[in-house]
Amino acid sequence: MDAFLLQILNGLDKGSAYALIALGLTLIFGTLGVVNFAHGALFMIGAFCAVTLQRLLTLSYETVDPERTDFLGNPMTVETPYVEAWFGPATGGALVDWAVPLAIVLAIPVMMLVGFVMERGLIQHFYKRPHADQILVTFGLAIVLQEIVKAVYGANPIPTPAPSALRGSMDVGALVGMEAYAVVYPIWRLVYFVFAALVIGGVFAFLRFTTFGMVVRAGMADRETVGLLGIDIDKRFTLMFGLAAAVAGLAGVMYTPILSPNYHMGMDFLVLSFVVVVVGGMGSLPGAVLAGFLLGILQSFASMNEVKSLIPGIDQIIIYLVAIVILLTRPRGLMGRRGVMEE
């Protein structure tokens, strides 16, 4: 029972990440009809927003400490972060400690901007081009983006810890009256789940209750008619691209304490996010979220020893197996609409 509960938590947590990435990807798919292979790169750039803020906050001035020596035996240079000098060690230290959550503030404008530039500068010229061309150009872009990140930050994963207050684990089981230490779970993963739920809810509310959202949904359903009504759908689509980039970026920022960011993390998530979107059904936002959580939970269960000893290697292939079964039983995934990306 405890093991079961733990794996559900793990599944929800994995699912949050999958759903967030798939949400942004399906926004672009559904509204713009663009196969965006650079979406994983947006997730990665989001994660590196956190790294960048961490680096900015720890920008330091150097003083030479003659008492200590460095590894070559020369006098050691000691680095003191500017923020500690300006705000005092306590406030400065706290700022550095909270770098990851603070990076959200940095990531939203940066990712929106990245999204706008990408859409206006590149993607908009590809709306009418074949999907093959979209794949090639976005794949090329993804490579370029990750190589730039590699050139700046190197290939090694970079530790980006959660704030120390949220770093440990808590006894979730005790909260619901189970015996002590039966279900212990990292606090940051719970934070990530809540955060993902908020973002997903926010995006849905935005599309549901705002005029802007209404127009975009109408555009998803029938772009031509909306254009005929005299609405400048292109401008809204630019905003949508920015929004999708921001969602991917936020997913990346908050994921950094769980997965130390490296430059190829976007590529690692790319295939998975496509599978999630397609299993959810093309053009369906609820489908993407549902598929994200479903695959996350199934993957967690497949990783249990009991299951693995029954079917060796099942945890290696469960995602793909489920995708095949679902696509064969439901032709357009869980909630896909007829005619979207079927040609």
Next chain:
Amino acid sequence: MTDATQTAFPAQTPRAEAARDAQGRRDRMLLLIVALLALAAPILLNPFPTASALAQFNAGYPDLMQRFAIYGILAIGFNILFGLTGYLSFGHAAFLGVGSYSAVWMFKLLSMNVIPAILLATVIGGLFALVIGFVSLRRSGIYFSILTLAFAQMCYNLAYSVLTPISNGETGLQLSLSDPRVLDGPSSGSLPVTSLFGAEMREAATITLGGWSWTFSVGYYVCAALLLLAFWLSIRIFRSPFGLMLRAVKSNQNRMAYTGLSARPYTLAAFVISGMYAGLAGGLLASMDPLAGADRMQWTASGEVVLMTILGGAGTLLGPVLGAGVIKYFENIFSKINDAILHQWVAVLPDGLEDAVVAVIHPFVGKGWHLTLGLIFMAVVIFLPGGLVEGARRAGAVVRRRDRNAPSVESDAAARRAAAE
């Protein structure tokens, strides 16, 4: 429909017949040109004297030339599916991988002769394609792509881990001294090498002329011969009624259905043929270098085939081969340019300037070869929609603007592709 497509219809009027004859001539011409290029590749790909600084850009050594030919075969096969029917398979690497595994197993169990290995690889590639295609082709568009991807990723993940007894996992399947090799008998001392009835794949003759040096290897010519065969077959398929049906699948499946034709047997046939091409390529890879690794089946490898085809020009005859060449060239040549070589190139410049030039080039070569490749993908798709072949056609069109009535075979295909989209 363009008139180029119509020329492929069975001839009914003298005019159409004449057009078909003209196309046949152009096809034969193209095949001849490709054959000559393949024959002379060891010379053409080594344009720089060995001692010169530019020798770094020479690609005429056996291993790389073999890879050009093999990945060319793979891309040609992929193009028969994607270029003609528009079905984008994201799992073709699986067929390449199983082809390699079956070939190496053939070397281990039967004989070091490459013929049985290549045959088995082709058959197994086709069988896998039959099964995967039968299931995946129940869906179209992106749903099809994801199904093929899922199958290939399952193959990769299993080969890397639980199927290690068959695949030898991370290291890859290799020959060993204790293999039975029923026909050859057990080997002692050193590992046997792959051969074609006694002609070892790695045998080579080197000719030096002036500062140049050219290596002609048996392995490369085996690959080149099969490349030509594959290319010829692909022309035949493009021009056949079968090829026409495949194009009909791409342009309008509904209309096809209304005329009482089911698309699936045709697409499945195309899928199996392209799977056999991939199996053949995999078998050849193993024949040139008897090692089969799971990496060959990873989605990045499948993606690479897709990129090769689109980069060169999907739906064109020559495009996929060109695309394969470009990507393999960057992987093998650009990745080897290091700072020491850069300094050597610009050594004539004054010191400060030399460092500056090296600093500018540095990010794009050596460990930055991915960056250059990414930029090239973007540049090609932005400036040469339709791929490299389309670019060549445009350049050609500028040169002979006067003679607009003599489009090349490639431009036909490119135009047809544009029309179909």
Next chain:
Amino acid sequence: MTSRFTRRGLLKTGTAFTASGLALPTIFTSRASAFTNEPTGSSVVLGFNVPQTGAYADEGADELRAFELAVEHLNGEGDGGMLSTFSSDALGGDGILGKRVDFVTGDTQTKSDAARASAQSMIQKDGAIMISGGSSSGVAVAVQGLCQEAGVIFMAGLTHSNDTTGKDRKANGFRHFFNAYMSAQAMAPVLSSLYGDDRRAYHLTADYTWGWTQEESIAAATEALGWETVEKVRTPLGAGDFSSYIAPVLNSGADVLVLNHYGGDMVNSLTQAVQFGLKDRQANGKDFQIVVPLYSELMARGAGSAIAGIPGSQNWDWKLEDAGTQAFVQSFGQKYGFPPSQAAHTCYAQTLLYADAVARAGSFDPCAVVEALEDYDFDGLGNGPTTYRGADHQCFKDVVVVQGAEDPQDEFHLVDIVEVTPVDQVTYPPDHPMFAGGSLGECNPGA
């Protein structure tokens, strides 16, 4: 009728012919040299094949730095580094056998296929006579096999699987780095003194060949101490999120978690295990412990504060105090501004060892080199007295056991040396079951 790849060997003669006025092509139909890529000019080419893209790119970059440094020292430039502490004095700083050392580089991408393509290009195109480098065992075994067939020497870089000098050993291949068995043997006494002999271990293992040999070795060594193995769980390579594998550990009855992971997997699994609170928990009345059998500086950096107190083993560490290490760290640190990693050290040592073997043999012939390296005893390369065993081409030397620093004084002091386990404790017979099933075969000079 034909000769094999001897382009470089032919070059010189080819140009000589044309220089003497022969305009006709010179077709060589007989064997023109005694072995593959015999150097005939004033220089010799070494091939450094390291990961430059992919997850191990930083490790590869460090290896490349070490190679460049080694070449500098061989050519008599720089401060000479470990040449001055090396027990052999066959190398005089005038290249190898008087030939200047040139090198070419390539990208393995940490894929067997790409690594072999890259090595092939070095052998066929650039005339490399020795290939070195690499950062994974799969690649090392694949390239070692290629070098054996092509007839050049392979000096393995970072490869830790037992198989490299076990069932996949080759006559033309040599490994200076230690292996999974040695790691386990070196760690066992330290684990015993740190955590006692009554422990229950839970293994998480990367599901591929290296992971399996690591798991087998450490499980055997800890079971010999009296530890019990509760469970061995395989995790997919590059899983990223290990939560579903870590979550069951706490309630499994185990009190030690052994992470048989490397690279990004190790960084993530360790970080996440700490997040799950494993280090703060108690089990079976003891403090819960985490063990990482194979450590590297780059992984320690990636895992950040999570490594505090975690024990592991290394082939070498820059904080060792022997003269060789000090000379190397000085030399490397002066040039690049930070201390070298163990990957850099092993690549530097391998290059020197190869050059020295050629110099002692008086020939570049691979078979002469093999003979010179087999059962060769040396010292002064940072690991104390070392033997290149002839039976399996594995180096035998002390193993460094380290522990993650609790409060690192700077970014380079991430681990503290706990003990240097003497070589006798990690030595095993060449036919040990974990290494059985392979044979060196005969050395192959190619051509």
